[in-house]
Amino acid sequence: xxxxxxxxIGGGITGLSTAYYLAKEGLRNIVVIEKSxxxxxSTGRCGTGIRQQFTTREHIILMxxxxxxxxxxxxxxxxxxxxxxxxxLWLLKESEMDAYRxxxxxxxxxxxxxxxxxxxxxxxxVPDINTEGIAGASWCPSDGNAYPFDTIDALxxxxxxxxxxxxxxxxxxxxxxxxxxxxxVVTDKExxxxxxxxDAAGFGARKVARMVGVDLPLKLYxxxxxxxxxxxxxxxxxxxxxELYFTQTYRGRIIGGTDLxxxxxxxxxxxxxxxxxxxxxxLSVLPTISSLNVMRQWAGFYVVTPDHxxxxxGTDLPGxxxxxxxxxxxxxxxxxxxxxxxxxxxxxxxxxxxxNNLDLRRFRSGCLIQEKAVIG
Amino acid sequence: MNDKDVIICRCEDVTLADIKKAIKDGYTDVxxxxxxxxxxxxxxxxxxxIPLTEKILARELQKSVEDVGVVTSRPPESxxxxxxxxxxxxxxxx
Numbered sequence: 247x248x249x250x251x252x253x254x255i256g257g258g259i260t261g262l263s264t265a266y267y268l269a270k271e272g273l274r275n276i277v278v279i280e281k282s283x284x285x286x287x288s289t290g291r292c293g294t295g296i297r298q299q300f301t302t303r304e305h306i307i308l309m310x311x312x313x314x315x316x317x318x319x320x321x322x323x324x325x326x327x328x329x330x331x332x333x334x335l336w337l338l339k340e341s342e343m344d345a346y347r348x349x350x351x352x353x354x355x356x357x358x359x360x361x362x363x364x365x366x367x368x369x370x371x372v373p374d375i376n377t378e379g380i381a382g383a384s385w386c387p388s389d390g391n392a393y394p395f396d397t398i399d400a401l402x403x404x405x406x407x408x409x410x411x412x413x414x415x416x417x418x419x420x421x422x423x424x425x426x427x428x429x430x431v432v433t434d435k436e437x438x439x440x441x442x443x444x445d446a447a448g449f450g451a452r453k454v455a456r457m458v459g460v461d462l463p464l465k466l467y468x469x470x471x472x473x474x475x476x477x478x479x480x481x482x483x484x485x486x487x488x489e490l491y492f493t494q495t496y497r498g499r500i501i502g503g504t505d506l507x508x509x510x511x512x513x514x515x516x517x518x519x520x521x522x523x524x525x526x527x528x529l530s531v532l533p534t535i536s537s538l539n540v541m542r543q544w545a546g547f548y549v550v551t552p553d554h555x556x557x558x559x560g561t562d563l564p565g566x567x568x569x570x571x572x573x574x575x576x577x578x579x580x581x582x583x584x585x586x587x588x589x590x591x592x593x594x595x596x597x598x599x600x601x602n603n604l605d606l607r608r609f610r611s612g613c614l615i616q617e618k619a620v621i622g
Numbered sequence: 623m624n625d626k627d628v629i630i631c632r633c634e635d636v637t638l639a640d641i642k643k644a645i646k647d648g649y650t651d652v653x654x655x656x657x658x659x660x661x662x663x664x665x666x667x668x669x670x671x672i673p674l675t676e677k678i679l680a681r682e683l684q685k686s687v688e689d690v691g692v693v694t695s696r697p698p699e700s701x702x703x704x705x706x707x708x709x710x711x712x713x714x715x716x
Contacts, residue, residue: 283651285654414648476664521698521707525708526709529704536704538703539702540701540703541663541665542667542697543697
């Protein structure tokens with residue numbers, strides 16, 4: 247039986263990032279437990295986007311900080327995560343312009359360099375875009391994207407160098423609590439003595455929290471993505487229009503998705519309805535790619551909270567921490583969330599005051615913070 | 623023959639040496655190996671390279687092919703152009 251200072255449940259970006267920042271704070275006797283392979287959940291299924299164009303103080307400040315950390319990761323991790331600031335080009339109809347002007351105003355006050363641009367400027371950024379029915383766009387040049395599997399691999403190598411234990415294909419079965427204090431984490435292979443557990447289990451987060459009697463208000467919504475064959479990179483921004491979003495990875499593939507308005511489901515199967523809808527939506531915006539081949543589609547979950555903000559930090563059970571419910575934004579928030587949870591463990595508080603508004607207590611007190619800009 | 627000269631995945635230019643190194647780095651199941659090296663993500667849809675990768679992995683780890691796992695196959699079966707889905711009322715996907 248091993249003793250660990252912290253047991254992190256979940257080997258996606260949230261869990262690995264938390265381990266990374268704990269290691270940087272000097273805490274190395276920790277273990278990350280992943281029930282499948284690293285990045286097998288929502289991280290490896292995500293749409294790669296990283297944006298600061300949100301509508302609440304909490305999201306904007308967390309993402310502004312996360313973009314700063316993404317730059318550090320690109321420069322400091324043992325291999326490139328392919329973080330690229332190609333911008334987010336959010337196409338708007340006339341009826342949407344006023345609302346987005348207000349969002350941009352808040353983003354600017356909080357130090358994000360977004361702005362509203364006209365139709366002609368949209369053409370300057372992506373010449374091939376069909377601007378029919380579009381009045382303009384909300385444009386943030388410092389938004390961008392990164393490559394999920396390179397990010398996971400870069401973190402894996404960094405953690406290995408810190409001597410941090412990563413266990414894959416190992417599943418947590420029980421968390422033992424005695425006198426209100428966490429004692430042990432029991433997996434299907436081993437038992438770890440610990441007083442600190444981080445629930446970073448993505449779509450399994452609710453099940454993990456139930457092991458210690460914590461009920462999380464999370465619902466699983468299936469979202470689907472398709473990728474094309476690779477072609478020379480011509481599209482650096484993420485383009486958004488309504489629920490449609492797409493960009494091109496550094497490897498040359500067009501990647502994107504849209505929303506089929508499904509009810510919550512436990513199924514991760516891809517469906518026949520997705521490709522026809524996505525293809526028609528993307529071709530209405532970028533008609534020039536009609537002969538490009540679609541290679542693959544897959545599904546992943548948005549793990550959604552009632553206000554579309556994550557649940558971060560401590561719970562009523564001392565030592566039981568949450569990094570869950572990202573509502574579709576877990577990859578982009580990964581760096582800042584890891585650092586927030588690490589500072590909570592080391593110093594008893596998350597280092598950005600806004601993050602403390604996002605703990606589980608808000609669902610009891612009713613102080614929800616509604617995010618209006620959710621895509622896909 | 624040098625492992626660097628044995629190409630396993632032609633679309634993504636992955637060699638036997640790349641695969642052996644990744645296995646050493648801890649990519650010991652076929653799903654994560656696929657994502658790490660992008661094996662089978664090219665136009666052939668992994669029809670040749672994925673079975674080869676499974677066999678190499680099994681051989682290197684001295685396990686059976688069943689034990690190193692199988693890859694989830696993703697639709698579409700073969701690559702199809704975006705334009706094939708265009709609803710016919712406008713121009714016919716030039």
